[in-house]
Amino acid sequence: MTQDLRRFLETIEARRPELVLRVKREVSAKWELSAVQKRLEADGKLPIIVFEKVAGYSMPVVVNLFASKEHLAIALDTTADRVVTRFAEAQKKRVSIPPREVASGPVKDVILTGKDATLDALPIVTHCEKDAGPYLTAGMTIVRDPETRALNGGIYRNLRLTKQSLTMNMAPLCHASTIVQKAEDAGVHVDAAIVLGHHPTMGMASQQRGELGEFELETMGGLLGEPVEVVPAETVDVLVPADAEIVIEGRIRTDLWHDDGPFGDYWLYYAPSKPARVFELTAITHRREPIFHDIFPVGPEHLVLFSLGMEGVVLSRLKELVPQVTAINVPVSGSGNLVYVQIRKEMEGLGVNAALAALGAYRFKCAIVVDEDVNIYDDQRVLWAVMTRTQADQSFFTVPGSYISRVDPTGYPPWHSGKGGAPILSTRLGIDATKPLDPDFPEVAEPPRELWAGLDLNDYLK
Ligand SMILES: Cc1cc2nc3c(=O)[nH]c(=O)nc-3n(C[C@H](O)[C@H](O)[C@H](O)COP(=O)(O)O)c2cc1C
Numbered sequence: 001m002t003q004d005l006r007r008f009l010e011t012i013e014a015r016r017p018e019l020v021l022r023v024k025r026e027v028s029a030k031w032e033l034s035a036v037q038k039r040l041e042a043d044g045k046l047p048i049i050v051f052e053k054v055a056g057y058s059m060p061v062v063v064n065l066f067a068s069k070e071h072l073a074i075a076l077d078t079t080a081d082r083v084v085t086r087f088a089e090a091q092k093k094r095v096s097i098p099p100r101e102v103a104s105g106p107v108k109d110v111i112l113t114g115k116d117a118t119l120d121a122l123p124i125v126t127h128c129e130k131d132a133g134p135y136l137t138a139g140m141t142i143v144r145d146p147e148t149r150a151l152n153g154g155i156y157r158n159l160r161l162t163k164q165s166l167t168m169n170m171a172p173l174c175h176a177s178t179i180v181q182k183a184e185d186a187g188v189h190v191d192a193a194i195v196l197g198h199h200p201t202m203g204m205a206s207q208q209r210g211e212l213g214e215f216e217l218e219t220m221g222g223l224l225g226e227p228v229e230v231v232p233a234e235t236v237d238v239l240v241p242a243d244a245e246i247v248i249e250g251r252i253r254t255d256l257w258h259d260d261g262p263f264g265d266y267w268l269y270y271a272p273s274k275p276a277r278v279f280e281l282t283a284i285t286h287r288r289e290p291i292f293h294d295i296f297p298v299g300p301e302h303l304v305l306f307s308l309g310m311e312g313v314v315l316s317r318l319k320e321l322v323p324q325v326t327a328i329n330v331p332v333s334g335s336g337n338l339v340y341v342q343i344r345k346e347m348e349g350l351g352v353n354a355a356l357a358a359l360g361a362y363r364f365k366c367a368i369v370v371d372e373d374v375n376i377y378d379d380q381r382v383l384w385a386v387m388t389r390t391q392a393d394q395s396f397f398t399v400p401g402s403y404i405s406r407v408d409p410t411g412y413p414p415w416h417s418g419k420g421g422a423p424i425l426s427t428r429l430g431i432d433a434t435k436p437l438d439p440d441f442p443e444v445a446e447p448p449r450e451l452w453a454g455l456d457l458n459d460y461l462k
């Protein structure tokens with residue numbers, strides 16, 4: 001048996017009980033569950049929350065699995081500052097381990113097919129006030145490429161349409177979109193399975209930026225250090241993890257679209273309604289007493305997870321271009337558009353070079369480069385460096401007319417299209433917030449570092 005969601009929850013509750021909160025009071029899946037999560041976040045608290053009673057449903061709901069790098073670190077049995085490096089290694093396929101097919105597993109404890117296969121028992125959450133309805137936000141959808149037969153997994157949000165249909169909202173350039181387009185060209189539908197609830201490495205692996213044809217469960221195996229056990233789905237031609245909580249099987253229709261949206265998304269604004277593909281259920285299989293997994297799409301967990309995929313590739317690319325890069329962080333505060341880059345500044349000019357390279361390595365709107373003495377996991381320290389180590393006319397540079405995202409609410413049209421073009425361009429900003437190498441630059445004032453940095457407070461506070 002592979003590691004799974006249950007074992008992860010047990011581990012984290014045993015090792016770091018303060019990171020898990022169990023809510024015993026009954027909550028509604030419509031808004032109330034997300035309201036509790038939002039209230040806690042507003043108070044600076046991001047525990048994993050298990051809602052034990054959801055009105056009208058028998059399944060508990062778990063959220064905030066990915067809310068901080070600390071949670072990911074526990075899942076990878078490492079420290080928060082090592083998470084990106086570990087992920088980058090797995091992503092570069094140095095440690096990927098292919099899944100192992102087994103005859104059966106807990107995900108087959110209950111098998112529902114035909115008209116029994118409905119979404120009615122699933123506490124699908126409605127998150128934001130103006131969302132179009134309840135959305136599955138944590139399902140990893142596995143599809144098979146009709147041409148190469150390779151499998152692919154990724155998270156694409158699903159709006160509940162009827163008891164047996166959902167949308168499958170795939171961005172135009174993702175692998176799944178490419179695969180579904182191939183099937184449409186061949187005039188066939190796409191066998192698919194939405195996998196809900198597994199060890200957090202499944203979510204992490206779903207965000208790998210690999211090549212088409214590289215199966216995400218190989219990366220999951222690499223992150224776990226053991227093969228992910230998989231079983232054939234009941235009604236469609238894909239393999240699914242044997243230890244998942246819930247699997248929703250069905251077909252992505254290549255001839256059918258439905259409006260999807262508005263939906264509160266990771267820019268923390270509503271994404272407007274747009275047509276998405278339709279997914280029709282053929283079966284549901286699940287463990288006994290399954291746990292339902294949800295991701296709050298306007299909470300840190302969406303951004304922490306989504307950013308991990310970028311951080312992995314950006315770190316690898318950047319180190320090739322600027323070997324003095326020591327670490328990067330895509331902070332939640334930037335909604336995926338900001339990157340902090342830490343460098344060992346060996347010569348003047350390296351800060352600007354690193355900012356240029358970081359902006360080139362991914363579609364970031366802003367790159368801020370700091371020295372090794374600045375904690376890039378702390379927005380306050382980075383802002384401090386910007387305010388005490390830069391001059392706007394010297395240390396900032398901007399590049400207009402670049403493509404970041406279609407959903408940048410401040411995007412503008414290309415200059416040659418007048419007001420008529422799509423507003424899809426943004427201006428990029430690089431900030432070199434490294435201090436000059438000048439030996440007369442003031443020293444940071446603090447008590448002797450060896451006294452406070454490793455200080456064990458238990459010696460003083462008990
Ligand atoms: C919580 C979460 C929700 C996401 N929702 C979507 C989505 O609705 N549509 C989409 O195209 N990508 C979404 N993504 C990003 C994709 O999962 C990601 O780009 C993935 O790598 C795509 O895999 P693929 O290229 O193999 O298809 C989401 C990511 C996260 C973490």
Ligand SMILES: [Mn+2]
Binds near residue numbers: 153176212213216
């Ligand atoms: Mn892929």
